[in-house]
Amino acid sequence: LFSRLKYMSLGVLVLQTTSLVLTMRYSRTLQGEGPRYLASSAVVLAELLKILICLLLIFYDHSNFLVLNRVLKEEILNKPMETLKLAIPSGIYTLQNNLLYVALSNLDAATYQVTYQLKILTTALFSVSMLGKRLGLYQWLSLLILMTGIALVQWPSESLDGPAPTPLSAGSQLVGVIAVLIACFSSGFAGVYFEKILKGTKQSVWVRNIQLGLFGLVFGLMGVFVYDGERVRESGVFQGYNPLTWTVVALQALGGLVIAAVIKYADNILKGFATSLSIILSTLISYFWLVDFDPTRYTYAHTPTL
Numbered sequence: 001l002f003s004r005l006k007y008m009s010l011g012v013l014v015l016q017t018t019s020l021v022l023t024m025r026y027s028r029t030l031q032g033e034g035p036r037y038l039a040s041s042a043v044v045l046a047e048l049l050k051i052l053i054c055l056l057l058i059f060y061d062h063s064n065f066l067v068l069n070r071v072l073k074e075e076i077l078n079k080p081m082e083t084l085k086l087a088i089p090s091g092i093y094t095l096q097n098n099l100l101y102v103a104l105s106n107l108d109a110a111t112y113q114v115t116y117q118l119k120i121l122t123t124a125l126f127s128v129s130m131l132g133k134r135l136g137l138y139q140w141l142s143l144l145i146l147m148t149g150i151a152l153v154q155w156p157s158e159s160l161d162g163p164a165p166t167p168l169s170a171g172s173q174l175v176g177v178i179a180v181l182i183a184c185f186s187s188g189f190a191g192v193y194f195e196k197i198l199k200g201t202k203q204s205v206w207v208r209n210i211q212l213g214l215f216g217l218v219f220g221l222m223g224v225f226v227y228d229g230e231r232v233r234e235s236g237v238f239q240g241y242n243p244l245t246w247t248v249v250a251l252q253a254l255g256g257l258v259i260a261a262v263i264k265y266a267d268n269i270l271k272g273f274a275t276s277l278s279i280i281l282s283t284l285i286s287y288f289w290l291v292d293f294d295p296t297r298y299t300y301a302h303t304p305t306l
């Protein structure tokens with residue numbers, strides 16, 4: 001059963017990553033009338049939705065409100081030190097979740113996806129140093145090949161493709177790449193830290209996720225006020241929201257749940273390689289539906305034809 005859950009969670013993760021990247025990029029670039037939605041508020045809503053689903057899952061386990069209440073009290077309120085431990089990965093994840101919106105507002109989905117694979121390397125390094133994992137020769141070799149691949153994607157390719165018709169500005173590209181690079185480190189560290197907490201103690205993964213989410217909510221709200229406070233006062237938290245935005249929020253919440261399951265049943269390194277499969281899936285989807293995902297033309301601001 002454990003191994004079935006492992007591969008099932010990895011499979012769902014591939015689908016979730018693929019749809020999240022494509023819809024997120026789409027939602028940031030497809031400009032309708034009125035203001036663009038606030039990414040910081042989307043991060044908070046995703047966190048809220050994730051907590052609600054975790055509460056439902058615990059309730060479903062026991063079918064009893066009293067038990068749910070007791071679990072929350074005993075595991076979260078009465079263990080403040082255990083709960084506080086989650087503040088670290090939560091703060092880092094909140095920063096990362098905001099950075100990824102910055103990245104996808106400035107990079108096309110393909111460059112973003114490939115560059116973000118560098119997180120497999122940072123995850124491996126943190127797994128080795130923090131969890132004492134040992135990697136074999138082939139595993140180090142695959143990491144080396146990965147690094148080479150990323151370097152090649154970042155290599156300017158105008159000379160091969162001819163000049164791009166509507167290139168993104170170099171500055172914007174740089175902002176995007178820096179955002180992804182910071183996210184790679186944060187992803188590696190927070191993921192491994194969460195794995196250490198999850199595998200080192202007995203608490204259920206859903207309780208852990210609620211603890212993580214509660215801090216995420218606090219940090220995320222701070223992000224809304226610091227970063228978008230002015231805009232919220234002008235046009236409200238839900239400015240620019242449309243069904244696509246809600247899809248992104250739901251996919252991001254789903255992602256948090258699936259990732260927690262993957263970290264529990266498999267580990268962070270496997271998670272990295274599974275999400276890299278989503279590059280292939282994204283490429284296939286964009287080939288058939290012509291969405292903005294084209295690994296060969298990396299600096300184009302593609303006009304979606306949907």
Ligand code: C5P
Binds near residue numbers: 209
């Ligand atoms: O790219 P990466 O795999 O690091 O993304 C992890 C995502 O999963 C983040 O958005 C983080 O907020 C979320 N997450 C979560 N619950 C966990 C672990 C990660 O919501 N237990």
